[in-house]
Amino acid sequence: MSLAPLLAAPFAVQLHVFTVVPAFLLGTWLILVSRKGARRHRAIGYVYLTLMTITAIAALFIHQIPSIDIFFGFGPIHIFSIVTLSGVVGALRSAWAHDVKGHRNAMLAVYIGGILIAGSFAFMPGRIMHAIVFGS
Template identity: 45%
Template sequence: MSLQPLLDAPLAVQFHVATVVPAAILGAFIFLRPKGTAIHRLLGRIWVTLMVMTSVSTFFIHELRMLYGFSPIHLLSVLTIYGCLQSVLFARRGEIRRHMRIMQSVYLGGIVIAGGFTFVPGRIIHEVAFGDGQPGLVVLFAGVFVFALLSLTVFTQRRRTS
């Protein structure tokens, strides 16, 4: 376990991690909290801002060059930005079910699935987590990942029963 690969990474990667980690934690927290409250709206605005900043930062990261310097992750970034904007629009229109479904999808795709790709060998987070064989950071990342999945499950189940 070593943060050195992240500290040695380009500024765009560091910025990306600095926005996505709080977005992952805040998003899971929002899913567990009551909806429609003033605090939900405030935290939601912060989360959407973090997600858009995270997504925009990917356009300055070109580690996986597949097509003109871009990869499928960049497409996911476009979908995340679009989803965030659409979801805010639906919430303002009072279309809460659509807002909820889109936000769940954005979290699942933009945090959970995209986050899973960062653990592929050769990626910086893989080096951070598995570089020297120490389990400390691996446990932290696994805990955040499991917490995010459990949060989505709890949120989905809670909505189905209400």
């Protein structure tokens, strides 16, 4: 395991990784451990949503696989950024409206789609995260 590929990567990639890793950890804690609705849950939830927003915006500036360039440098993976940003807005609106079910569904969509599914693509051969974890 070596961080060299990440340190040599463009700033957008570094920002994306340095925000998604803590977002993954906080999101896991929020879903599995935290007492829903508690002050700590809300405070950490705002940090989590901020990290996910930065992660999604940074991802829009990552264009490293030209073979799947569909629209001006954007590929299918960029759809997850739009879904994540939409989910963040939906989660906040639901929370502010005290719509617990809507908030839960939006947050699960952000976590599952924005971190787990999109993140699984990051570990495919030829990607930076694959090189970091498994070597070249």
